[in-house]
Amino acid sequence: xxxxxxxxxxxxxxQRGGIAIATLNRPDARNAVNGAVSAxxxxxxxxxxxxxxxxxAILTSSSPRAFCAGADLAEVARGNRNSISHPIxxxxxxxxxxxxxxxxAAVNGFAMGGGFELAIxxxxxxxxxxxxxxxxxxxxxxFAAAGGAFRLARLIPRAVANEVLVTxxxxxxxxxxxLGLVNRVVPEADVLGSAVALAETVAQSAPLSxxxxxxxxxxxxxxxxxxLWELTRQHAATVMRSADAIEGATAFIQKRxxxxxxx
Numbered sequence: 001x002x003x004x005x006x007x008x009x010x011x012x013x014x015q016r017g018g019i020a021i022a023t024l025n026r027p028d029a030r031n032a033v034n035g036a037v038s039a040x041x042x043x044x045x046x047x048x049x050x051x052x053x054x055x056x057a058i059l060t061s062s063s064p065r066a067f068c069a070g071a072d073l074a075e076v077a078r079g080n081r082n083s084i085s086h087p088i089x090x091x092x093x094x095x096x097x098x099x100x101x102x103x104x105a106a107v108n109g110f111a112m113g114g115g116f117e118l119a120i121x122x123x124x125x126x127x128x129x130x131x132x133x134x135x136x137x138x139x140x141x142x143f144a145a146a147g148g149a150f151r152l153a154r155l156i157p158r159a160v161a162n163e164v165l166v167t168x169x170x171x172x173x174x175x176x177x178x179l180g181l182v183n184r185v186v187p188e189a190d191v192l193g194s195a196v197a198l199a200e201t202v203a204q205s206a207p208l209s210x211x212x213x214x215x216x217x218x219x220x221x222x223x224x225x226x227x228l229w230e231l232t233r234q235h236a237a238t239v240m241r242s243a244d245a246i247e248g249a250t251a252f253i254q255k256r257x258x259x260x261x262x263x
Contacts, residue, residue, distance in 0.1 A: 100214070105195075
């Protein structure tokens with residue numbers, strides 16, 4: 001597809017060349033995650049992962065005021081709590097998805113609770129100047145069970161992460177930037193455009209190189225140094241012997257842009 005699919009779908013899908021854009025599309029509910037969102041985003045994540053023409057994906061929102069308010073509490077109140085969590089891929093059909101391709105969160109407005117957890121499940125974040133991030137679960141007798149409790153502690157200083165987790169402290173866009181939580185802060189009207197520009201830059205790198213690099217980065221806190229060296233050797237055995245490794249060197253010598261095949 002080259003355009004957005006079905007404007008009334010809970011998550012819209014668009015492909016621009018090698019870039020996929022998934023847009024949370026429940027603006028009247030501040031893009032809160034219900035069963036339909038979880039199922040749709042899970043399907044889109046599968047589509048992105050399986051389609052070789054897609055190199056990088058963006059997760060964004062159709063609302064300038066809210067990226068995602070988290071779980072749809074109306075759905076929970078109706079006894080449908082389980083529907084908001086995909087049986088395999090977790091909350092929103094996304095937070096536990098086994099991805100090899102990079103995702104960029106393009107965040108405008110509020111990213112609260114599960115919405116924040118969706119954003120930090122991505123590999124890069126572009127935030128609008130008015131973006132707000134928070135995990136208010138402890139204020140409601142809950143906790144950040146969709147990865148927020150441990151992912152946030154890996155991304156920012158632990159003392160700040162602890163304060164966010166136990167007090168519901170909100171981080172504005174500039175504070176998030178200063179903590180290294182987001183990659184850049186731009187005017188709200190430029191968030192998606194900036195994310196697309198970043199995605200275009202990412203897409204200039206070789207797919208196997210990206211996948212190997214992100215896999216190691218994601219596991220950096222899971223292994224000791226010996227374990228990480230072993231993972232490095234495993235990835236090097238694949239990447240360094242790939243057709244793309246030869247293409248990269250050849251293109252450099254010939255002073256031209258490489259033509260990656262992902263092999």
